[in-house]
Amino acid sequence: MKQFQIALLGFGTVGSGVYRIISENGAQIAHREGIELSVGHILVRDFEHEPNLELAPRALFTTSFDEILSDDSINIVVECMGGIEPAKTFIIRALEAGKTVVTSNKEVMSKNWPAFEKAAKATGAGLYLEATVGGGIPIIRTILDSMQANNITRVMGIINGTTNYILTQMTENGQSFEDALKDAQALGYAEANPTADVEGYDAMYKLSILSSMSFHAHMPIEVIYREGITKLTKADFETAQLLNYRIKLLAIGKKDGNKIEVRVHPTMIPATHPLASVRGVFNAIFLTGHAVDDVMLYGRGAGCMPTASAVVSDIVYACHHEKQHKYMTFVNEASMSSEIELVKDFHCIYCIRLNVADRPGTMANIAAAFAEQGVSLKSVIQLGENDGVTSRITFLTHAASEFGVREALKKIESLSCVNAVESMIRVEE
Amino acid sequence: MKQFQIALLGFGTVGSGVYRIISENGAQIAHREGIELSVGHILVRDFEHEPNLELAPRALFTTSFDEILSDDSINIVVECMGGIEPAKTFIIRALEAGKTVVTSNKEVMSKNWPAFEKAAKATGAGLYLEATVGGGIPIIRTILDSMQANNITRVMGIINGTTNYILTQMTENGQSFEDALKDAQALGYAEANPTADVEGYDAMYKLSILSSMSFHAHMPIEVIYREGITKLTKADFETAQLLNYRIKLLAIGKKDGNKIEVRVHPTMIPATHPLASVRGVFNAIFLTGHAVDDVMLYGRGAGCMPTASAVVSDIVYACHHEKQHKYMTFVNEASMSSEIELVKDFHCIYCIRLNVADRPGTMANIAAAFAEQGVSLKSVIQLGENDGVTSRITFLTHAASEFGVREALKKIESLSCVNAVESMIRVEE
Numbered sequence: 001m002k003q004f005q006i007a008l009l010g011f012g013t014v015g016s017g018v019y020r021i022i023s024e025n026g027a028q029i030a031h032r033e034g035i036e037l038s039v040g041h042i043l044v045r046d047f048e049h050e051p052n053l054e055l056a057p058r059a060l061f062t063t064s065f066d067e068i069l070s071d072d073s074i075n076i077v078v079e080c081m082g083g084i085e086p087a088k089t090f091i092i093r094a095l096e097a098g099k100t101v102v103t104s105n106k107e108v109m110s111k112n113w114p115a116f117e118k119a120a121k122a123t124g125a126g127l128y129l130e131a132t133v134g135g136g137i138p139i140i141r142t143i144l145d146s147m148q149a150n151n152i153t154r155v156m157g158i159i160n161g162t163t164n165y166i167l168t169q170m171t172e173n174g175q176s177f178e179d180a181l182k183d184a185q186a187l188g189y190a191e192a193n194p195t196a197d198v199e200g201y202d203a204m205y206k207l208s209i210l211s212s213m214s215f216h217a218h219m220p221i222e223v224i225y226r227e228g229i230t231k232l233t234k235a236d237f238e239t240a241q242l243l244n245y246r247i248k249l250l251a252i253g254k255k256d257g258n259k260i261e262v263r264v265h266p267t268m269i270p271a272t273h274p275l276a277s278v279r280g281v282f283n284a285i286f287l288t289g290h291a292v293d294d295v296m297l298y299g300r301g302a303g304c305m306p307t308a309s310a311v312v313s314d315i316v317y318a319c320h321h322e323k324q325h326k327y328m329t330f331v332n333e334a335s336m337s338s339e340i341e342l343v344k345d346f347h348c349i350y351c352i353r354l355n356v357a358d359r360p361g362t363m364a365n366i367a368a369a370f371a372e373q374g375v376s377l378k379s380v381i382q383l384g385e386n387d388g389v390t391s392r393i394t395f396l397t398h399a400a401s402e403f404g405v406r407e408a409l410k411k412i413e414s415l416s417c418v419n420a421v422e423s424m425i426r427v428e429e
Numbered sequence: 430m431k432q433f434q435i436a437l438l439g440f441g442t443v444g445s446g447v448y449r450i451i452s453e454n455g456a457q458i459a460h461r462e463g464i465e466l467s468v469g470h471i472l473v474r475d476f477e478h479e480p481n482l483e484l485a486p487r488a489l490f491t492t493s494f495d496e497i498l499s500d501d502s503i504n505i506v507v508e509c510m511g512g513i514e515p516a517k518t519f520i521i522r523a524l525e526a527g528k529t530v531v532t533s534n535k536e537v538m539s540k541n542w543p544a545f546e547k548a549a550k551a552t553g554a555g556l557y558l559e560a561t562v563g564g565g566i567p568i569i570r571t572i573l574d575s576m577q578a579n580n581i582t583r584v585m586g587i588i589n590g591t592t593n594y595i596l597t598q599m600t601e602n603g604q605s606f607e608d609a610l611k612d613a614q615a616l617g618y619a620e621a622n623p624t625a626d627v628e629g630y631d632a633m634y635k636l637s638i639l640s641s642m643s644f645h646a647h648m649p650i651e652v653i654y655r656e657g658i659t660k661l662t663k664a665d666f667e668t669a670q671l672l673n674y675r676i677k678l679l680a681i682g683k684k685d686g687n688k689i690e691v692r693v694h695p696t697m698i699p700a701t702h703p704l705a706s707v708r709g710v711f712n713a714i715f716l717t718g719h720a721v722d723d724v725m726l727y728g729r730g731a732g733c734m735p736t737a738s739a740v741v742s743d744i745v746y747a748c749h750h751e752k753q754h755k756y757m758t759f760v761n762e763a764s765m766s767s768e769i770e771l772v773k774d775f776h777c778i779y780c781i782r783l784n785v786a787d788r789p790g791t792m793a794n795i796a797a798a799f800a801e802q803g804v805s806l807k808s809v810i811q812l813g814e815n816d817g818v819t820s821r822i823t824f825l826t827h828a829a830s831e832f833g834v835r836e837a838l839k840k841i842e843s844l845s846c847v848n849a850v851e852s853m854i855r856v857e858e
Contacts, residue, residue: 017720137724295565299723324749
């Protein structure tokens, strides 16, 4: 039986989960897959502050990456440290040494993909990243191994569990953002510094990976429009409820010919949409292919064992393909070339809520500002209380230009009859 | 570039879709995957009755399987004829000739899997069947290539689009079974003879495949409990609505240690369950793995292009693995051996509706009959109209033995105070 020796870089949630699966399910994997996995080294920062030292034999732990690199028996390096450095350096050096890398680190991956891919190709090492997106959901494998017959035209998903938990609480229990965040922190779903999640950075890293793979065109994080969930208010959820929408933080990539748009922002979707019923920390990703039409994958987007499950699946896959690792071919390998046109002025439906002075002419002025920018209105709804002096009006547009809507709102904000643009939320149907 | 020549057996919905994808997307597949696909022969029954003859050059068509078999340039045979013969013979002969087989035929596959697997192994040919279950949904690849770290303990899904369309109509529009079936037939979702779909045979074939793969134990169709949707009435949907359940035809496989249960029947699931929102002809399959927890895959379970997408994905996969096709290892290779205990007396929750005489002692007699069989009741609800003479009572049990419930219902049916056991529907939560 073929034997493969693994080194784990990092022994936190994911690393310890991988170790556990290999220990507990190694015999089953050997029986079913014909390969024998073992862990040869576990790299930790230092021995004093490592909380999981008791979970593996002391002899496996090391603080020296060079020890791992110079050990010829190590075939596969699993990077689950997170962050940029030293993860980036270790990944590059492992690939340069011809060792296959499996990673769960979306940030380092989304920021260094071309360099990693180049290093892997040069030595014939494999580079696997199923665990970077959607935890245990096999979305990467699906795109690479099940969609070969398709032009993927859309990838759209809930790929951050923390924000989905918060939005679920705000939807179902009427919580404020602050209270829902506190709950998420208490439950360990959100970190003490929640910025990466609630401001959409984590979803942006993942969308960079998902859209690059789906469209075979590298979409670096810099080209992704990003907006977090921190400004959402109870009033937004009331508005959504009344319109029979749900608010989700969606990562959206669309491709039409050579035009691509990539964006992460709070989005209203119909309550009957399959993504609307994805609650709590669960993730789900919708793919649209020209042949397969809509496919959705749903599951736990994070957590020790689900993510470790994805890492081990990559390890087994890498073992089976040790002499024929595949590499991504991007049509815009070197730069955002002319082959791809990045659409920054995307088009969608907008739900806009204004606080206005309740007097004649208000509506005419607002409507004129929208019309000036070619934004056509589908419906206008007066919602909530009306004190006779000010009122809240919600506009739902037809598909309109992002830039046009932004310009219109600038103008509308400056109108004397408008007290505030309370919110602008994009809609997908 | 590696070249692969394909023969299509059958040129109906799926076969013509495969031809179309290879024609239209062949260049893209070549660019991304490094393999060149071409269709060398198309087998049809006869030229006169073939409706799709104009979709491919006349020279490709043949009525002779031997011509295909003796053509050494053919690497891969795609069987999309449906039915048992001649599909079975052709598959066996192709595999014996060392040609890889890709099939979309769930019936022939579920009834002949061990023989096919043996023939494939003997010559090193590949055997691929993604398109047999869930149309374009990559469920087979997910089980085989993404769940290696997991003991799969449950597979549960909506895997027949025809019945799901009918049940959606009955749920949302209050249609009778007969009317919904007529609509499905008019739309081409149901065949003139709908038995295979509405009696659960199609779902049974697919569950045989899914559960065998998930549990690495061969589950022939004979061991699957099967019940169709023809007896469901409007009253059942009203009951479900009131209990906040939805009725779906679910295929369910569960594994607990060496105990396995496999069954297809109408099932009530909570309205908030992700499977509850799977509407119309869509399919969805839930997998539960010990590491990954719940994963669900959703998409179009049938249709020309989705199914052809799965076939082409299998073809590309087979090309990449031409020298290392994998074979299923079943723990019960030879027979339903002692390694696996098949649970026929499974346990679940039951929703039972009775029509009873409205007189003292009725409830006591019924409750006694349940208690005698160890069936414990969770709730008793009197629903619908009550004319003072007869009434309808709905019982929801705690998890109970299937055999116990059947025995209790036999006894209850014989009670003089019971007019009829109107329905018994299993519940999953």
